[in-house]
Amino acid sequence: MESERDFTPQCPIPLTEYPHILLAHGGGGELMHHLIEKMFLPAFRNALLDAQHDGAVLDLEGIRLAFTTDSYVVHPLVFPGGTIGDLAINGTVNDLAMCGARPLFLSAGFILEEGLPMETLWHIVQSMQRAAERAKVQLVTGDTKVVDKGKGDGLFINTTGIGIIEHNCLIAPHRVQPGDAILLNGDIGRHGIAIMAVREGLAFESPIESDTAPLADLVLQLLQAGIDVHCLRDLTRGGLASALNEIARAGGVHIHIEESAIPVCEDVRGACEILGLDPLYVANEGRLVAFIGPTDVERVLTIMRAHPLGADARLIGRVTDDDPGLVTMTSAIGARRVVDMLSGEQLPRIC
């Protein structure tokens, strides 16, 4: 900790511009990053927090642990392919996996709204239990709070996880370098569209199901095979576009991707057109990008494709040093365009 910390009474967010919190401050885009970088990081400044990874990596007497937290506020609580409960398990398991850790222990904090049907809670608790078993994590401590009717929205869940790092591979945005290949483990957009379809009452022949899944096993297989994984990121709020922008900025590199290489299933593409959404910005809960050296591409694709969560894995782009901080894409019709960080709130309360 620093001793010269400045107890400025002045709010670091310009109050004339943003006097109140907006939905977009939680959307995974520019406004959220602004809030984190201007308010939270300077207040709690320390080296672990500054790393701005999906979790903190702690060294405890020679043991390396990953530690990560997420609150889940998805609406509705139950949706095709999942519930807020399994999302709360998988999301935190995935953040641990993105640090290269084996997820071990989770905590769960429940904020219940007075009036929540008891059976709904029971259904969600059961789905959490099954998700924890699938992801091989133990839920070891918890907390329950209840707020008055009208002061919550049924149920919010926080899960915080501890995982152990059992290898010497350093996985971080600053390890991304020109020449790196970018691999994606499957089609994008299903989680966000599953939620939006329920909210907007869209009907499909067969409902689009969330891709919610635990990614730790897939990542551990890469690491156990000795792959030098440079960086990992799961594609949650703000989707693929926001994840790539975060890494391009944090790593000081230029990322270029090929639209034609990115799988999007037909129903998702159709729903995106109806809803006016770009699949690049739609949230996923079982998708990741891996940054690896160019000579490892074939081995990683082979390992990923042999895993149920990587059957449709693809090489989607490359890292260059052309325009550090920028993400560009060659579109399906061959035009080149900039892929910006999401500027506002595309899909509120998607996770």
Next chain:
Amino acid sequence: MESERDFTPQCPIPLTEYPHILLAHGGGGELMHHLIEKMFLPAFRNALLDAQHDGAVLDLEGIRLAFTTDSYVVHPLVFPGGTIGDLAINGTVNDLAMCGARPLFLSAGFILEEGLPMETLWHIVQSMQRAAERAKVQLVTGDTKVVDKGKGDGLFINTTGIGIIEHNCLIAPHRVQPGDAILLNGDIGRHGIAIMAVREGLAFESPIESDTAPLADLVLQLLQAGIDVHCLRDLTRGGLASALNEIARAGGVHIHIEESAIPVCEDVRGACEILGLDPLYVANEGRLVAFIGPTDVERVLTIMRAHPLGADARLIGRVTDDDPGLVTMTSAIGARRVVDMLSGEQLPRIC
């Protein structure tokens, strides 16, 4: 994990009696324990969770860690003596301390309601930063979500903490035994009454301030002095009465306390009379009870009284084997009565 786990579709809470969540399910009393024991513990069954301590104690390659979570939903967000922010730091630090751990790292998950004034958030973040510095913990990872206006209540905060256990003393309810002395580190009821006074518009010559404070340093001084601490519990939701009932049940012992030995400041006593509250059930955020062997009483009182957070420490009672599971009290006028677990919701959203 067990393989024969029963995926019963039947909700374990009787739906005819409790079809919906009530405020009392979060109040720290009977209904909350019922929900935890009937629904959460069976679903996630494992030895660490079953210990029902303030946190889980994890063994990681020979290193013992404490791990604990709490969500904070206190209303109002700012009150005499504190904010939801320093409460979120101190509360989780104290849960780690109750495991005998040195608090090291915290995560913070913010659930913001659209429309929260930016300056309020800034004020709270600053109070968290100061509380973290005072408690010597680092906030190393975080998460921010925003919910639509009317679906939250300004701000909820989850903090989850990791501490390290650097001694061989086992601190747990089952170590409490007949003959043990029960020590309290100061006057009770100030936190709950500080909150209620704001809510009810009670005026005092000088406002009653919350006792919110980090208790880890006080606990570590006892352990460093080699005191064999049998059990510790901080007196949050449900107050002293609920904490003692939890330990009497979990430890299978009878606890007897002396009302005249329990310090309650005059303003708190007066406010309790006006509000119809019993100070034994009012929440504290800087108070604990310690269960120790009878020969350690003088040493512990000396150490506590030399610490700013234990200046008014007292011996308040004894453990016996008369009526296992029961808590009784000799009142100020000499009558003996049973001190029950809180049955409903005395003070909603007090932490």
